[in-house]
Amino acid sequence: MTPGAGDKALGSSEDARVARTRADVARAALEVLTSEGSDAVTHARVAEIAGYSKTTLYTHWPSRVDLIALALDALGELPHHEQSGVLRDDIIGELQAFRQGITDMRLDRILTGMAQWASVEEMREIRDKINNSGQGPMRAMLGNVFDGAELEAALSMLTGVVACPSIMFGSLPDDDVIAAAVDIVLRSASRSG
């Protein structure tokens, strides 16, 4: 059957309702993920925060990984440093923005939430999108001074100077540790040619 004008109107209104439910539940799931951790992202808890029934949530998002993927989809723009053109300052600024994002947006909980379901196929796309968007500016900057295996190594290493203390010890690096990391990497780059 070809949809007529009436069907289209009905479809649009139904679509709008579904889209609104999706947005509400996604926001609630993200709120639970960042404020309570991935362990708390259950149908019961997200339904409570979103103000929908558990049945509605189970109908649209049958498993917990669906709720996590929905939360990640609602994450929006990741924090980045506005670049000045001075490489050392810009890399330091980018790492400080990442550190700030751990404090303000609880990116550490986003990271561990993603990591928990790293092997689930349906998480791969959203996970890669978020991680690539998070590392994008840093990759571009490091690409000015490194390539190949050294570029991959430098990117993981500088991400690690913020991510590792956070994930392993629940702590964040001071400004002097961030600056020391950038200096180690850039000093090495300038001598490698």
Added chain:
Amino acid sequence: MTPGAGDKALGSSEDARVARTRADVARAALEVLTSEGSDAVTHARVAEIAGYSKTTLYTHWPSRVDLIALALDALGELPHHEQSGVLRDDIIGELQAFRQGITDMRLDRILTGMAQWASVEEMREIRDKINNSGQGPMRAMLGNVFDGAELEAALSMLTGVVACPSIMFGSLPDDDVIAAAVDIVLRSASRSG
């Protein structure tokens, strides 16, 4: 009442039974954590694997974080490289041992399991013990060529070259990326004096 010989014997036998239960449940919790991820570490699942009742588990370990802490306590020795005395080889070997531990012992799941409860006070001691034991040999080696903020930075960075791809993308670095990371750090150290 002063305990007599009979009480002592009873106490010992009771202690032995509790210790055996604890060891069985700890092994089961670790098995669930590494084979299914921290999300699966529930009283129901661990009881099933350990062959004890859920009631027994709830009595001794009332919350899920108790089960995670118990699992981590059963982890045992972390994999380390046998040192040759050649710094570059030994750091590369240590990172390869860490990478092997992610494959063999699913240290990535241990890391994300710990990270999820990073802010829970009762996890702090066991988490710090495991992380310090994991990073210990690397810290000692890097301490030969760095100190202060640069030592902290180099330690987080080299941990990150293995941990970050694993946590962010579910992948592991090739040998050439590990070697590139070590060369970036050591090249910088040799020129910093």
